[in-house]
Amino acid sequence: MGLPPTQVWTRDQIAARILAGDTLFVLHGNLVRVPQSWLAAHPGGQLSILHFVGRDATDEVEAFHSDETLQRMRGFIIGRVEVDEDGWAPFVPPIANGWIRRIGKDGKMEWYNEATPVKAPEDKDTPAVFEGLLKKSTSEAADSGPTLSMLQTAPNKLSPKNEKLNSDAYKELHKRVVDAGLYKTRFITGYGPEFIRYSLLALLSAVCYRYGWLVPSALFLGLFWQQLTFFAHDLGHVGVTHNWAADRLISIFVADFLGGLSIGWWVNNHNVHHLVPNHPTHDPDIQHLPFFAISPVFLNSLWSSYYKREMTFDAFGKLFVSMQHKLFYVVLSLARFNLYANSYGYLANTAFEPRRFRGGRWWWWAEIACLGLFFVWFGALLRGCGTWRRALVYLLVSHIAASPVHVQIVLSHFSRSTDDLGPAESFFARQLRTTVDVICSPRIEFIHGGLHLQVTHHLFPRLPRHNLREASLIVKEFAKERGLEYAEFGFVEGNGEVRGVLKQVADQLKIVGMVADSEIREAMKS
Template sequence: MGLPPTQLWTREQVATRVLAGDTLFVLHGNLVRVPPSWLAAHPGGRLSILHFVGRDATDEVEAFHCDETLQKMRGFIVGRVEMGEDGWTPLVPPIAHGWVRRMGTDGKMEWYNEARQVQTFDEKDSPSAFQGLLQKAAGETAECGPMMSMLQAVPAKVSPKNEKLNSDAYKELHKRVIDAGLYKTPFLTGYGPEFVRYSLLALVSAVCYRYGWLVPSALFLGLFWQQLTFFAHDLGHVGVTHDWTLDRLISIFVADFLGGLSIGWWVNNHNVHHLVPNHPSHDPDIQHLPFFAISPVFLKSLWSSYYKREMTFDAFGKLFVSMQHKLFYVVLSLARFNLYANSYGYLAKTAFEPRRYRGGRWWWWAEVFGLGLFFVWFGAVLKGCGSWQNRLVYLFVSHIAASPVHVQIVLSHFSRSTDDLGPAESFFARQLRTTVDVICSPRIEFIHGGLHLQVTHHLFPRLPRHNLREASLIVKEFAKERGLEYAEFGFVEGNGEVRGVLKQVADQLKIVGMVADSEIREAMKN
């Protein structure tokens, strides 16, 4: 492969090309242009790229891609950019203002305004130019598209100099992890015991079913699914064989055939979560209205850039959010049914999309086939339970038994910051600010699948799960050296904090309702 182009791009030139529809980001001082064909075919989904248009995505790109992919990426370099003393001065991606590109009636790509910025006010009662929250727009095509002023970030809420130091620190930390050999998958010592556990859970479930012990059978089947979730998670991050095709094939067998869930949807969803964690308008993992609102901002009926819909805070939402801290475990116990809905909705939405991912659309057909086989075998299991009452019991017990993984996942994020500190915030700082570990004894960490170490996992998403504990020791030591926070709490304490956050939002909703009632009564008197 030849040397990359040597053209030097100014920030203004990059902004002009972004407004013209180009997808550009900075990688090690180079300007990378993502062709429309690859944007549609990106295995991590197009949103994971669109959130970094006009920004320095070096740390994010290296965290999510292997050396082979990084080398191939050099073929998309169109030149170098002007770097200041504190690195590249980021632009605000158009999607942050609700602007996206889509096919027009004439067959050409055009700008479309799907959402608008929520107007808020700063401490001086002046309109805030950038606060990151979106609400549904009229939904119209505009000939001019986003304006140049929209791409210009307001004075950062963080210090560019300090964020440059954080970025440099992350690169040094990543090198320590690589040098420690922690990207090598421990197949025998790591997955060996897990495969034994999977097999025993499946076997016990089958034996109990054979003897008519339906509730124990359903319980062990649910635990089987719960443990398989961690394996599917690793495969989705290409963290097992480190080969995309092989990991995707195995994950379709594990997630679709054995679990009835789409691995394609999960990867698409999960990558966005990793890149914009805890952002109310952009992170799908905290967008759970009408059941949960972890911040009062959700009471504004925000727009979801991932789901492409308004998260309407209606009467149904008010009812559930007012009791969300009390219904926390009830809702999460049934969360698997929501995963089914998201999985099948994703596959339906992508059924007629153009060629995606490596080798065409084989992955889509493989997932549909795997899900079809899941319904065959699980349908036969339910049918064999006899009466409809037994079938319902088996269905709900198996799904509730698989739900502890949902509790664990929300503990790592629901109590953390949902603020948007702007495009200048470094990858390193963003992950530390929005993620927390759950302290757990090594003897029982298999219950959490090793993913209780979410801070380290978010910093190094491709890292084999069984190496997270060793890596976390390096990260903690490094954070201590630099005076950075590495948040962690116990399981019981974490549950209390999350339910406390939910109760605070519910209480605020109650106060808002009382104020509204008071104003109505006052108006009636007048």
């Protein structure tokens, strides 16, 4: 491959190209243009790229891509950019203001305004925090598109110099992790004991079912699913064989055939979560209305840029959110059913999309086939229970037994900041600010699948899970040097903190209701 173009692009030129519809981001001082054909084919989904239009995405790109992929990416470089000593001053991606590109009536791509920014309260002293929240747009179509002013960042307290130092620290940190050999998969000492555990749980479930012990069988099946989730997670991050096609094939067998869930949906969802963690408008992993609201901002019926719908805070939402701290474990115990809905909705929505991923659409057909086989074998298990009541018990016990993984996932984020500090915030600082570890003894960390070390996992998503503990020691040292918090708490303490956050939002909802009732009474008196 030849040398990349040497043209130097000015900020005005880049802004003009973005407003014209080009997908551009900065990588190591180079300007990368993503063609529409590749944007639609990106294995990590379009949103993973759209959230970084006009920004320096070097740290994020290197965290999520192999050296081979980074080398191929050089073919999309169209020149270099003007930068100062504090690095590239980012633009605000159009999607942050609710603007996306879509095919118009004439068959050509056009701008569409799907949502509009929520106005900050007028009584704020300074616009120190970039709001970044969106509401559903009231207009059906756009006459023009985003403007130059929309690409400009709002004033905030972040120091460009300090964020540049954070970014430099992350690059050095990443180099140390690579040099330590922590990207090498430990197939024998890492996955060996896990495969034995998977096999034992599956065998115990089968034996118990054979002898008619349905509840123990369902319990072991649920634990089998819970443990298998961690393996599917690694495969989705291309962290096992480090080959996309191989890991995707294995993950389809594990997630779709054995678990009944779409790995394609999970990867699409999870990558966005990693890149914009805890953002109320953009992170699908904290968008759980009507069941949960981890911030009062959700009481305003925000727009979800991932689900492409309004998260309406209606009467049903008010009822559940008012009791969310009490219903926390009940809702999470049935969370697997929501994963089914998201999985099948994703596959339905992508059924008629153009070719995606490498090698065409084989992945979609493979998922459909394996999901069909899942319903064959699991349906046979339920029919074999004898009566519909026993089948229902088997269904509920198996799904509830798999739910501890959902508790662990929400512990890592629900109690952390949901503020958006704008596109200037470094990848390193953003992940540390929005993520927390669960303190766990090495002897029982298999219960958490090793993913209790979420901070380090968020910084190095492709890192094999069994190497996270060693890597976390390096991360903690760097965080301390940079004056950044590396948050961690015990499992019991974490549960208390998360339920405390849920109760705070529920209490605020109660106060809002009391104020509204008082205003109504005053109006009636007058």
